[in-house]
Structures are given as structure tokens and as C-alpha cells.
Amino acid sequence: MAAKKRSFGRVRKLASGRYQARYLGPDGIDRPAPRTFPTKRDADNWLADRQSEIGKGEWQDPDAGAINFEVYALKWVAERGLSATTEELYRRLLRLHILPTFCAWDLDEINAPRVRSWRAERLATTGAPTTVAKSYRLVKAILETAVDDELIRRNPCRIKGAGKESPGERQIATVAQVDALADVLGPRWRLMVYLGAYGPMRPEEQAELRRKDVDLDAMTIRVRMAAPELTTGRRAIGDTKSDAGKRLVALPAFLRTDLRRHLDWYAEKGPDGLLFVGERGKPFRRSSLGRKWRKARTAVGLSEDFRFYDLRHTGHTLTTRSGATLKDTMVRAGQSSERAALIYQHSDHERQQEVAAGLDQMVQAQRRKNADLSSGTQRAQGS
Numbered sequence: 001m002a003a004k005k006r007s008f009g010r011v012r013k014l015a016s017g018r019y020q021a022r023y024l025g026p027d028g029i030d031r032p033a034p035r036t037f038p039t040k041r042d043a044d045n046w047l048a049d050r051q052s053e054i055g056k057g058e059w060q061d062p063d064a065g066a067i068n069f070e071v072y073a074l075k076w077v078a079e080r081g082l083s084a085t086t087e088e089l090y091r092r093l094l095r096l097h098i099l100p101t102f103c104a105w106d107l108d109e110i111n112a113p114r115v116r117s118w119r120a121e122r123l124a125t126t127g128a129p130t131t132v133a134k135s136y137r138l139v140k141a142i143l144e145t146a147v148d149d150e151l152i153r154r155n156p157c158r159i160k161g162a163g164k165e166s167p168g169e170r171q172i173a174t175v176a177q178v179d180a181l182a183d184v185l186g187p188r189w190r191l192m193v194y195l196g197a198y199g200p201m202r203p204e205e206q207a208e209l210r211r212k213d214v215d216l217d218a219m220t221i222r223v224r225m226a227a228p229e230l231t232t233g234r235r236a237i238g239d240t241k242s243d244a245g246k247r248l249v250a251l252p253a254f255l256r257t258d259l260r261r262h263l264d265w266y267a268e269k270g271p272d273g274l275l276f277v278g279e280r281g282k283p284f285r286r287s288s289l290g291r292k293w294r295k296a297r298t299a300v301g302l303s304e305d306f307r308f309y310d311l312r313h314t315g316h317t318l319t320t321r322s323g324a325t326l327k328d329t330m331v332r333a334g335q336s337s338e339r340a341a342l343i344y345q346h347s348d349h350e351r352q353q354e355v356a357a358g359l360d361q362m363v364q365a366q367r368r369k370n371a372d373l374s375s376g377t378q379r380a381q382g383s
Contacts, residue, residue, distance in 0.1 A: 009047035011040055019043040023050055026059055034062070060150050067151060069110060069142075070103040076142050084236030085204075085228045090138055092231075097122055097135040107146050112156045115139070119162060130165050137163035173197070173314045177300045181311075184296035189289060191255075191262040192276055195221070196311035199249050200319075203308055204228035207284045208237060209275035211267055216260055219251045229286050 009023035018036040021043040025031045037043040053059040077090050101118045102110065122132045140157035147155050173181070182193040195201045201209075201223065208227040215221075224246060227237045240246050251259070268274045268281075278288040293308055 008051045011043045011047070013040070021047050023047055025061070026054055027061065031062065060153055066106050066108060068103070069105050069107055070099050072107060072146065072151075073098070073102075073142050076145055083238060083241075084230060088230050089134075093131075093135045093138050097126070097131065098139055102139070107143070107152050110143065110152075110156055112158055115156050116159060119159065133163050133165045170310055170313050171303055171306050172317050173300075173302060173306070173311070175318070177302060178311065178314065180300040181296050181302075184299050185289075185292055187261070188266050188279070189276075189292070191258050192284075192289075193311060194255055194258060195251075196308060197315035198252055198255065198318075200312040200315040201249065202226065202241065202245075202312060203286070205240060205245065206276060207235070210271065211263065211269075211273045211275065212271040214259065214263065214275065216256070216263065219253060219256060219259070221249045221251065223247050223249060227283070233285070233287070235283060235285075 009021060011019055011021050013019055014036065016036075018038060019040050019042070020036050021033040023031055033043070033046055037046065050059070073094055077087060077094070080087075082090065101121075105114070119132060119136055122135065123129060126132060136157065136159070140155065140163060143152065143155045143157055146152050178193065178197045182190040185193060192206055195206055196203065199206075199221070201221075204226040205223050207229070208225040209221065209223070213222040213224060223240060225237060226240045226245065227235045230236055262275070266277065268277055274283055276284040278284060282288075289308070294304075297304070297306055
């Protein structure tokens with residue numbers, strides 16, 4: 001009986017005794033298998049897999065992933081339409097933590113073991129799990145786009161929980177410490193401290209506040225834009241962190257005097273005048289405040305890792321303690337997700353003591369009530 005003619009691909013036996021398989025791809029290119037096979041059946045099975053991929057529309061050009069990771073990653077960043085601060089962060093992570101390892105590889109050479117080895121090395125070398133988590137998420141996002149572009153079949157970043165950040169509990173300043181910070185920093189920066197704590201506004205939002213954004217009678221400030229400062233010193237004026245960042249912030253009444261004085265003494269003139277400027281009349285810069293902030297922080301007994309940005313965390317934690325709902329928290333902070341807002345809903349030791357005291361009062365009151373009812377019943381029965 002004559003052998004059945006092969007309908008897909010070709011197999012030939014080499015002088016070595018191994019078998020070579022080839023097939024015509026959907027792109028019209030004759031493609032050999034990347035390896036030879038010990039038996040004809042193994043070669044046939046490999047061809048059957050390729051034929052099945054073509055039939056299901058799952059076939060990918062095996063040479064498509066032969067693109068250098070560094071070239072692809074830098075193009076990926078350039079095409080994202082990122083904010084200036086996010087782009088700066090991504091390029092820094094690439095330069096310091098990712099490209100030193102991945103720059104020598106093509107996309108299809110990056111596999112799960114290599115990703116695991118890279119992550120383990122970064123954790124051991126840097127001792128900075130948060131930075132490594134950010135770097136891992138960036139690599140994963142880049143390679144996920146490579147999957148969408150049909151350059152690789154599967155994303156090799158498959159380490160469960162590797163992109164999750166677990167920062168330690170942030171320090172919270174007391175009301176007295178916030179007041180002390182405002183006093184030590186002096187009248188020019190006093191209002192900025194209070195808006196950071198009780199606004200609670202991000203530093204980059206405060207940097208772009210204008211006179212026209214302030215309504216002294218209503219005690220509100222309209223947040224419209226942001227001006228984060230890049231490591232180069234450039235102010236990147238643009239939109240707020242998210243659409244939710246554009247908001248009207250109602251201020252507590254105790255800030256009225258500080259707000260009025262700041263408008264009279266320090267804000268630029270005219271409706272478009274900046275609310276915060278340095279001693280030389282230039283737009284607010286981190287460097288204008290940095291040295292003074294570090295001295296003030298030490299003077300009031302706060303740790304070295306307490307950042308100006310943590311004033312926002314402090315004030316918002318106090319807001320939640322005052323009875324604000326999760327939605328109130330999101331709107332006031334300019335947050336677009338519940339997950340972000342829940343960061344401020346933590347319960348520290350001081351709050352746990354307050355909860356315990358409240359529980360004690362409730363139980364003691366109920367016991368006294370029960371005791372009174374019991375005494376009243378006994379007297380009624382004895383009469």
C-alpha cells in the first residue's frame with residue numbers, strides 16, 4: 001500500500017539520523033523547525049501543532065520577537081502619552097533597574113526563569129521592595145503590549161504578587177505638630193502646610209494655585225491644574241493626577257485668617273497670580289522649601305521619613321476620624337478609586353485605644369442599665 005501523501009509541511013531524515021521539519025507559513029515564507037527531532041513521529045507532531053495554530057488563527061511569526069527589549073521599551077514609553085512625572089519615573093526605572101539586565105536580550109529571549117532571576121537579584125541588591133515592585137510592573141506592562149502586538153506568545157512575568165507594593169504604615173502628625181510645623185516654617189509657607197494637611201492638597205496642586213481659585217467668603221479653593229517639579233527642576237504644568245483631582249475644596253473655618261493674610265502678604269497680584277511664590281518672587285519649587293522643611297520636621301519631633309506629602313495623609317486620616325464617608329474621602333482628596341481612598345482609612349494604635357475606650361463605655365453603661373433593671377425587679381418582687 002502506498003504511503004499517504006503529506007498535506008502539510010515536509011520531513012526529511014538527515015545524515016545524523018535525526019529528522020528536520022519545514023512548513024510554508026501563512027506569510028508565504030518557508031520555515032524550518034528551530035530544532036531537529038530524534039524520530040519522524042516527533043517531527044510530524046511538531047508540524048501538526050503548527051498546522052493547528054494556523055487553522056485556529058493563533059499562528060505567530062517565530063521571528064517576530066527578535067526585537068531588542070531596550071529598543072521596544074523606549075518606544076513603548078514614548079508612545080504612551082504619559083504625564084511628565086510618570087514618564088520620568090519609567091525612564092528612571094528602566095535606566096537603573098531594568099535595562100542593565102534586559103538590554104542585551106530580544107523580546108522572545110526573555111522567559112520566566114530570567115524574569116525570576118532578575119527580580120531576585122534586584123531585591124537582594126537594592127533592599128528596596130517597593131522600587132522592585134514598580135520595576136516588575138513596568139516590565140510586565142511592556143511585555144503585555146508585546147503579546148498584544150503578537151511579537152511574543154505569552155507574557156513571561158507570571159510571579160504572583162511580585163508587582164504588589166506593601167509600604168509600611170505612614171507616620172501621622174498630631175494637630176499640635178502640624179501647628180508647630182506651620183510656626184517653624186514661617187508666615188510665607190504657613191498656609192501651604194495647612195492646605196497640605198487640611199485641604200488635603202498635593203504639593204504639585206498647590207504649586208499651580210492662582211488667586212482666582214480662592215473664594216475667601218465661601219472658604220473654598222478650586223483645584224484646576226498641577227505643576228509637579230521634575231528632577232531636572234522643570235515645572236511640568238498640566239492636568240491634575242486624575243480627573244477627580246479637579247475639584248472644589250471646602251476649607252475649615254479656622255483657616256480664614258491665615259488665608260486672608262497670605263493673599264494680602266505673599267500671593268502674586270492679579271487674578272492669575274500664583275498663590276505660592278518663593279522669597280524672590282519665583283514660582284514655588286521644592287528646593288525653596290526643602291532645607292527649611294527638614295529643619296522644621298526635626299524641631300517638632302517627626303522622623304526623617306516624614307515627607308511634606310505626608311501632611312495630606314495626616315489631615316485626611318483626621319477627616320475620616322471625624323466621620324467622613326469613603327465617598328467624602330475620595331472627593332476631598334481628589335481620588336478616582338476606592339482603593340486609593342482606603343489608604344487613609346487605616347486604624348493605628350491611638351485609634352484602637354479610642355475604639356477600646358468607646359467599647360468600654362458602652363459595655364459599662366449597658367451593665368449599669370441591666371443592674372438597675374435587676375434591682376428594680378427585685379424590689380418589685382419583695383414588695
